[in-house]
Amino acid sequence: MASTMNPHITERRHIPDRRTNTHVATSHNRMSAIDWIAMTLLIIGGLNWGLVGLMNVDLVATLFGEGSTLSRIVYALVGLSALYSIYTASKMSRRHA
Secondary structure (H helix, E strand, O other), X not given: OOOOOOOOOOOOOOOOOOOOOOOXXXXXXXXXXXXXXXXHHHHHHHHHHHHHHHHOXXXXXXXXXXOOHHHHHHHHHHHHHHHXXXXXXXXXXXXXX
């Protein structure tokens, strides 16, 4: 006897639809205003250090005056942004562990 499979009787496995809308951000992976400010300041600081290393040009000091109060404020804000980013990165690593 030859065994044949009847396609109407075969069992079908139910595979859940795993497609999700990846464009919809949930509250835990949205960037807040402070995240954007910190990122912007880190980019400014990184570009400034890149210019210092490559061309010996300190753009912040050039724009605001060497040792001026405004230059020191920018440097302090970049440093605070780095500390905030360290905090954020450690918080994210704990969430995904």
